[in-house]
Amino acid sequence: MARFAANLTLLFNEIPMMQRFGAAKRAGFQGVEILFPYDLPIEDLRRAARRTGMEIVLINCPPPNWAGGPRGFAAVPSARDRFRRDFERALRLSEGLPARHIHIMAGKAEGAAAKQCFLDNLDWAARRAPHASLTIEPICQASMPGYFLSDFDFAAEILDRIGAPNLGLQFDAYHAHMITGDVLATWEAHRHHVHHVQIAGAPGRNEPREGDIDYTAFFRALDAAGYQGWVSAEYTPRSTTEAGLRWLRGDHHPD
Numbered sequence: 001m002a003r004f005a006a007n008l009t010l011l012f013n014e015i016p017m018m019q020r021f022g023a024a025k026r027a028g029f030q031g032v033e034i035l036f037p038y039d040l041p042i043e044d045l046r047r048a049a050r051r052t053g054m055e056i057v058l059i060n061c062p063p064p065n066w067a068g069g070p071r072g073f074a075a076v077p078s079a080r081d082r083f084r085r086d087f088e089r090a091l092r093l094s095e096g097l098p099a100r101h102i103h104i105m106a107g108k109a110e111g112a113a114a115k116q117c118f119l120d121n122l123d124w125a126a127r128r129a130p131h132a133s134l135t136i137e138p139i140c141q142a143s144m145p146g147y148f149l150s151d152f153d154f155a156a157e158i159l160d161r162i163g164a165p166n167l168g169l170q171f172d173a174y175h176a177h178m179i180t181g182d183v184l185a186t187w188e189a190h191r192h193h194v195h196h197v198q199i200a201g202a203p204g205r206n207e208p209r210e211g212d213i214d215y216t217a218f219f220r221a222l223d224a225a226g227y228q229g230w231v232s233a234e235y236t237p238r239s240t241t242e243a244g245l246r247w248l249r250g251d252h253h254p255d
Helices: 017-027 042-052 077-096 112-128 152-162 173-180 183-193 215-224 242-248
Strands: 003-007 031-033 055-061 099-104 133-136 167-172 194-199 230-233
Touching: 003 017, 003 055, 017 031, 017 042, 017 242, 031 230, 042 055, 042 077, 055 077, 055 230, 077 099, 077 112, 099 112, 099 194, 112 133, 112 152, 112 167, 133 152, 133 194, 152 167, 152 173, 152 183, 167 173, 167 183, 173 183, 173 194, 183 194, 183 215, 194 215
Parallel strands: 003 031, 003 230, 031 055, 055 099, 099 133, 133 167, 167 194, 194 230
Antiparallel strands: none
16 A cells, blocks of 8 residues: 655645654654745754654755746756756755655757657756656646646656666656546556656545545555655645545545
8 A cells, every 4th residue: 555645845744844753643644744944953853864764755956946947957957057956965864864756857849859858858857867867857837837747648758768777756646637537547648667656636636535536546556556656745735734534534535
């Protein structure tokens, strides 16, 4: 059965970050992910994770620019050097925490040059850090207009071209629904590439018990496939985090 992790960037943000580890543990989560922990003291994060027995499952690369700047550079030809510098920083942080996965963000780009840049950077990163688990994630255009990687078949093509065992697919069920309209079929087509799973309700990206995705069927599909990885709750709570956690209780299926 899959293990559930809380995205601490979005969940439990009623309280300070270092207290969120314990809140997630008490709620029933077994791990956490933090999208951009670069401005947080690494020793404090490591201590909070150890104290609560929570694995840090995932961080994003590169560091963010929350003031309207780009979200990722891996497919941006003019930012090749910046991506590689940022990847080194993400790798050091991942090793220091430690974190299980590093999500490599493609950024906004298009065309053949962007594809080649993405391939080159991913191949370089996979060879640079063969001990690290790296992921790429198709993100729907509604969430990030102009994002280079917004198609699951294209992501599979990229992964097949590189063929690195430490590079896999980050399967976000919300984005799968928004991109394809059929989460289960998309899962079946691409589950052999999946290293990490994320969930949220669609189309609102709120609690997974709400919206158009049948999470009861999706969780059953994960179990049937023998998926042993993490399932991270990456959504925006409608009110407090605790008020919306009914989906996590019981059999881990939505009400």
